[in-house]
Amino acid sequence: MRQSKLFTKTERSAPKDEVALNAQLLTRAGFVYKNSAGVYSLLPLGWRVIRRISNIIREEMDAVDGEEMLMSALHEKKYLTATGRWDVDVVYKVTAGDEKEPNFNISWTHEEVMSEIASHYVSSYKDLPFAAYQIQTKFRHEPRAKSGLLRGREFLMKDLYSFHANEKDLFDYYARVAEAYKKVFARCGVKAYYTLAAGGEFTVSNTHEFQVACDVGEDTIFVCGTCDYAENQEISKLHDGAACPKCGGVVHAKKAVEVGNIFPLGTKYAKAFDLTFTNEAGERDYVVMGSYGIGVTRLMGTIVELFHDDHGILWPASVAPFDAHLLALNGADGDGIYESLRSKGIDVLYDDRAASAGEKFAEADLIGIPWRIVTSPKVGDGAVEVRRRGEKDAKVVPLDEAVKLIK
């Protein structure tokens, strides 16, 4: 993409009303635009990152036999009253026209809708198990939106639902999803601790969260320094310096961001929606469910909190908006290099604007694309200067060699 065509611009100073680093950097660099407290639009650069993250998630969900779908976002009251979740205080309820009483809500979660859909298609044990997921916007009227993308009122979430004939099958699958989640977060460049936690509104039993150690996180977890075993403070009997219940190592308290969670739902929703099947003995039985979430936009914010320096963002290559940032300095023509890189399958942001070298460098650092490629009269024809974001030294190499470095 030519930067001269990019409709967003970078800003020199951070917005005065944002304290959270992720919000400051993502706003300055033109990844997001805040429309209201906790409500962000994803601009072209930000949407590219979201797509990269989403595609990693898709690959790993598909690998555990998840079937991607997209559920409705407008839900009739009857769905939530069935489980007593209509009068939860984060629910946005909507009225239309001159209606006095809201009869719909905009989606804050999808267990109910998914359960009803499943009840229409499941009738025999032969229909089980299966799992379906979506990446969709969730709306929750948080009493206090905060920390930029880390706690919004509108956010993107991947939610996966699984349906099983019995608990054993659920927990076998639960373990598979846990492994898939570990891959997702590792591929996105973050270390997520698999953390024992409480279930909240979603389930009665204990669940697991994927927590990324980060000082701006809202949660406190106790993590074993030896084996990485972790528990959320809200249910833990551990304390800083305690012995790990698994391996006897020392646990430490860490602030953390919850980027994912997995819930063994059991039959709670199946009972509310009469989601039953005929088992091998010919008897009616309730379907056993699990649900599994990843906060997609929250993950983007967390990545920025983790990977930045004084100049801007340092995107992990797997989620960066582009593979390389080509800067044409001091009147140099970068068109040929741009086309050449693109023909090699490299996703390039090409700064073809008539701006000063200093401005281009500063913006490139702020945006944080992993590789910077410079062409200029100083570098000369037949070569480019390559620098990895975050590293001090650049080197001048033939274009072919730059391509090899990037790929």
Added chain:
RNA sequence: CGGGCCGUAGUGUAACGGUAGCACGAGUCCUUUGGGAGGAUUUAGUCCGAGUUCAAAUCUCGGCGGCCCGACCA
């Protein structure tokens, strides 16, 4: 939802109750060209509504909006 801070050009910041100013951005022209260039010129603002006052960005009240702490929560 309790408590605190705050709301001035697109952005960031000034202005004792008394002329709304500066920087960046944006437009035009010239000169520049390896870490957010220089000069000239133009552009654009007091969140909304009441009140006090000769006079309100400034004081008071109400509303709306934002951030932070707490409670709550993916």
